[in-house]
Amino acid sequence: MTEITKEIVAEHGLSESEYERVLEILGREPNLTELGIFSVMWSEHCSYKSSKKWLKTLPTEAPWVICGPGENAGVVDIGDGQAAIFKMESHNHPSYIEPYQGAATGVGGILRDVFTMGARPVANMNALRFGRPDHPKTRHLVSGVVSGIGGYGNCMGIPTVGGETNFHASYDGNILVNAMTVGIADTDKIFYSAAAGIGNPVVYVGSKTGRDGIHGATMASAEFDDDSEEKRPTVQVGDPFTEKLLLEACLELMATDAIVAIQDMGAAGLTSSSFEMADKGGVGIQIDLDNVPMREEGMTPYEIMLSESQERMLMILKPGREDEARAIFEKWELDFAVIGKVTDTGKMVLTMHGDIVADLPVAPLADSAPEYDRPWVKTEAPAPLKADTLPVPADLGKTLLNLMGSSEIASRKWIWEQYDHMVMGDTIQRPGGDAAVVRVHGTDKALAITTDCTPRYCYADPETGGAQAVAETWRNLTATGADPLAITDCMNFGNPERPEIMGQFVGCIAGMKAACNALDYPVVSGNVSLYNETNGTGIHPTPAIGGIGLLKQSSHMSTIAFKADGETILLVGETTDNMGQTIYLREIEGREEGAPPAINLEQERRNGDFVRASIQAGLVTASHDISDGGLAVALSEMALAGDRGATITLEDSLPAHAALFAEDQARYVITATAENAQTLLENAKKADVPLQILGTTGHNELKVTGMLAISVSDIRQVHSQWLPDLMTVPGH
């Protein structure tokens, strides 16, 4: 038997004091299998030891929330006995090492989180962050990640309907791949993970276990250094075909009442799934590892417990229902094995070849997982950067074209055309708008879905950035006419052991909390990915937010496209002269400075509620929130989508570059018939919402009186070409 030395403990990522705690709990030395189990259970990835204290502060409740954080995914009520189940998860480190498989298995993992709860997945999203466009690895990573996401989702037959993509040097050595899945279930058919029923069979279904990704969970919790590319840890390979079968088989079994509890095997595989099920149910579990379906010979208990082979699930069945369940899994040609039973010992007892190979108390191991109050320092908020300190460009039309063809704003069509975004026949708003919209199959309801985060704002001022990320998702949902319901998050940060990084985390959480509260928009699920750091340089703090909203009548949906000539264009919200952290500042002045646009959550709420109500009342013909690049970019996007121009006149109270490119929050552009525009103006006044007429739609150029006039086709050219050009291999 392997002796547990200091080195082995350290290799398992356990600190000295953590190992002390292990000894205390067991009253003896662990064997290697047990040490491995502690190490993954207490890894940052599984235990949330650095983040738990702060995550607890987020608002998680609302009358429509059926299940908040803590289960595999969050559940919200969408009426008529139906629920939306959704979550976002990171697969950052694996995707950097092997972009195709890393991204693919990321999608596979988040899909399982959602269908393990009884939902049929109906939409996927992906939030991606890559290094600077000209970094030597960027093209390879973009191409691998995008084909991996498509490869998995397309094969599963679940539409990937949107996402977001940023490029910034802070991600050069640590890309972010965050995948989100939304599913739909009946509220009386939701499945949870708490094991129950002493003596009930513990059942393993899905693919066989191999030596895949052993120690993936600890890898995702350790900082990169230049060696890690050489170490080449075992990468998991995804098998979307098997997952599709697993999905159908699970849903078929879920239609019966044979399942007591079910949990997917994600990071740390059999270990975390079995411990979580036992811990939640307050029971013990006994597993005979000989019965685990194995792909390879000679696997040790350590390897079986730590394997991260994909496409597997663990279930507790009602007694006597094994044969019925087995028949379903055999029909779908999947492995099915009874591997153990629920016990009243409160212990996890693993046997192999007749020997006990691990004997661990469940509750102490789970409950006394370390929890840290890591030291943190607040990021000092920078001062706003006034427009009058920057020269007004001589050629504002050219400036707009520069922004439209910049890495941040250029079209992502090259990406979404590689994703099947229409399969399942319910995508009624495809990628390219503010939020994707999918109908709830067979009803007239629809879900709006978006992911957003502006990492440069979070870096400059975490609290404002955290609030802004939440508010932007809320705004994107609102712009489609949906009622925002709830969010999931994926908190991607650097090394939490550095106080300034921990301060970014704390700040972002504070901002998110304020926004969730002000907008009645709770957090129902989420994920934390720390140590996104290479050689001591962290990524920009990136709390990616995934929001969903409900359109009670899908026919009320609004889109960003200008619909007809001669319609009135209106601006909701106020513009200031703060140019801090704008894309304009970065692209035109080459500076990343100043305070991000301020967030006023009361105004945010008023403006959004006004826009949504106006859409739902049928007064609005097109709507778009204003984000990166400001008003001029929003107008350009509406013109591109509608393939028609506009003539705009701006008040001259602001310098031209602020009026066109400032990124003030809580703003939207909407269009209406001339008659309805008057009604909107009256309503806005009553609701204390700033609303002004900007101009009219029509012709084939975007014209801002006295400032710029460019043809829609010129805008399309720069906007559509940037990403394909980046991705074209030289000489091709």
Added chain:
Amino acid sequence: MKARVTISLKNGVLDPQGKAIAHALHGLGFDNVGEVRQGKVIELDLGDIAAADAPAEVEKMCTQLLANTVIENYEFELLD
């Protein structure tokens, strides 16, 4: 001068394709068939290159592009 590079999945790496092929062969009545693994062969025309340089050159192509050494092994032979 030509090269033929054979790329196969490392031992222990899941091979969904191989699994599906084995399954299909069983379905067609080839019951004896055991494990199936699928790999790639890439045939390259190396053009005008000194025979002595070829091995190093192909080796470089393999590690830089042809094989994903995280999950794949490669081997090659030179033909002419």
Added chain:
Amino acid sequence: MKARVTISLKNGVLDPQGKAIAHALHGLGFDNVGEVRQGKVIELDLGDIAAADAPAEVEKMCTQLLANTVIENYEFELLD
């Protein structure tokens, strides 16, 4: 007994994968590289089967499933 089946595209059938590899190799500076063709190798464990029966059996697997003779050629060798 094992078999190794090599499947390649017929002459005259466009090989998009091979073409893409050639482009990528050029992009990496391997300028001499001419035509590139990509094929498949399938390694099969034939299990308990009489050596004399193996060739016919593998031939059958190839025509029935492993190769699409509209576009592909195959060849195989038996190993043990």
Added chain:
Amino acid sequence: MKAAVIVFPGSNCDRDMKVAIEQSLGTPAHMVWHGDSDLPDVDLIAIPGGFSYGDYLRCGAIAGNSPIMREVVKRAASGTPVLAVCNGFQIATETGMLPGALLRNANQKFICKDVDLKVVGENKRFSGAFASGQVVRFPVAHHDGNYFADDETLARLEGEGLVAFKYADANGEVSDATNINGSRNNIAGIYNEAGNILGLMPHPERLISEQLGGTDGKLFFDNLVNSLN
């Protein structure tokens, strides 16, 4: 009229196909699981899109060898109309019901978008809703839609009016620039000689209402159902 949709492990446009057929037909379509050897007596067999058997080995190869396909081939030979879309088209070529093969897209990428198609061959049953030469819009979503046939087959398809649709632009111009996947002669869909089988890469079942972005698919299915009734 009665219709059946064949479902393989890994099919994923089966429901979309069912919805489209039922919208035009007004009665339920049979969903036939690949493992069932019994194919009900029907007037239309649809082989839907997806990734049957993960598209491992070659797209459609493993499904093409399944027992249910032997039955489908038999029915088709005796004249039952077969609509084979996307993965269905790949399966149909693998079984030899249709000539040629579908290779990886020339640019190696999966491609999902609406495309303009020029209606070429005349076939009242499948494209009676459209005039020859007309442009229709269906979405594509495939990784392996690059149609290949040898010169002789190609000449026969063209000569006998068996090319159903070609990738074109909005004006019906067929050129390299409109060839989204490298298909020979821009071929997006073909008929068999008897005219009772249509294989096509684009998905008419995806554009069956204004809300989904277009109705050319609805016109297609309305005509198909009418002509079979």
